[in-house]
Amino acid sequence: MPSAVNDSKKPCVLLWHDLDVHHLHTLKESTDKLGTLAEIFCLKSYKDDLKSAILLDLYFYTLQFAEKKGFSDEQTSGFLSIIKSVHEKAVDTPYGNVDDTYQYFKELLLCHSVKRPPFSIQLFTADQVQMITDYTVNTYFKHFKLYKYAFTPKVRLDLTFEYMNMPETPVPKEDEEEDKIEEKHEDVEDELNQTAENQSTEEDSPAVKELKNYISATLTEQVNQLRLNVDEQIKASNETLSQKLGFSFGGEKEVTKSPKMNKKKGK
Numbered sequence: 243m244p245s246a247v248n249d250s251k252k253p254c255v256l257l258w259h260d261l262d263v264h265h266l267h268t269l270k271e272s273t274d275k276l277g278t279l280a281e282i283f284c285l286k287s288y289k290d291d292l293k294s295a296i297l298l299d300l301y302f303y304t305l306q307f308a309e310k311k312g313f314s315d316e317q318t319s320g321f322l323s324i325i326k327s328v329h330e331k332a333v334d335t336p337y338g339n340v341d342d343t344y345q346y347f348k349e350l351l352l353c354h355s356v357k358r359p360p361f362s363i364q365l366f367t368a369d370q371v372q373m374i375t376d377y378t379v380n381t382y383f384k385h386f387k388l389y390k391y392a393f394t395p396k397v398r399l400d401l402t403f404e405y406m407n408m409p410e411t412p413v414p415k416e417d418e419e420e421d422k423i424e425e426k427h428e429d430v431e432d433e434l435n436q437t438a439e440n441q442s443t444e445e446d447s448p449a450v451k452e453l454k455n456y457i458s459a460t461l462t463e464q465v466n467q468l469r470l471n472v473d474e475q476i477k478a479s480n481e482t483l484s485q486k487l488g489f490s491f492g493g494e495k496e497v498t499k500s501p502k503m504n505k506k507k508g509k
Contacts, residue, residue: 251331253349255363256323257316266315269305276302296392300329300382307377311370320365321374324350325382332386333393340386347378 265282272278280286280298288294304325308318327350332343355371357364366374382389 251327251334251346253346253353255353255360256327256350257320257354257363257365259319259323260326261319261322263315266318275305279305293393296389297329300325303381311373313370317365317370320354324354324374325378328378328382329389329393332389336390336394336397338390340383343386344383351375 261282268282269275269278276298279301280288280294283297283301285294285298288298301322304322305318308321313321324347328343328347331346332339351366351371351374353362354365355368356362
């Protein structure tokens with residue numbers, strides 16, 4: 243099983259490791275610092291490639307911070323190489339290594355803040371070390387998981403079981419698999435055809451016919467009875483409605499005499 247931490251990278255002095263004096267002079271004179279930086283680090287495809295764009299932003303804002311804090315050319319070169327080396331350490335393995343990466347970052351700072359040749363040089367002051375630490379923690383390590391997700395491949399675990407004293411199962415060939423699939427389809431079709439034949443046989447049997455006739459006759463009788471009941475209900479409803487409206491059931495209007503007319507006839 244691979245180790246979760248790769249110790250291939252060792253802290254060392256990185257002065258003029260990635261940016262030399264000529265590179266820094268070119269960046270200062272350039273009107274397109276982003277494009278110049280892309281040429282220096284071979285990230286010309288940053289407009290189409292997401293990883294190149296992320297790296298270019300990381301380097302660009304690192305240089306911008308160094309310029310804002312008034313770093314010298316030597317300090318700017320060393321600072322950029324520290325950030326670049328920390329990122330390479332972080333994405334060197336797909337496993338979680340934030341603690342090891344941060345320890346590596348602190349050791350790199352120590353190599354550039356203590357005068358002990360040839361193992362370390364005093365490139366940064368104590369205040370600059372604090373500024374670099376705060377900047378790196380608040381930018382790179384704050385988004386550490388995002389960098390890991392973007393730059394490390396996915397880990398896929400494949401398990402294979404082997405049993406003792408058991409013959410290996412041969413890998414089926416494509417032709418054999420197709421034959422098996424065709425046989426399964428034929429078996430299913432045969433079963434469906436057999437079921438249809440059995441159903442047709444049952445339908446033609448006298449018992450089934452007699453049962454169907456009985457059911458049909460019973461349903462017909464019930465439907466006729468239901469129809470008569472509905473007709474009677476409709477007729478009764480029409481008579482009730484006609485009486486309320488003053489019409490006879492046949493549609494002729496009934497003449498109703500008012501009490502005043504009866505009194506006149508009585509006189």
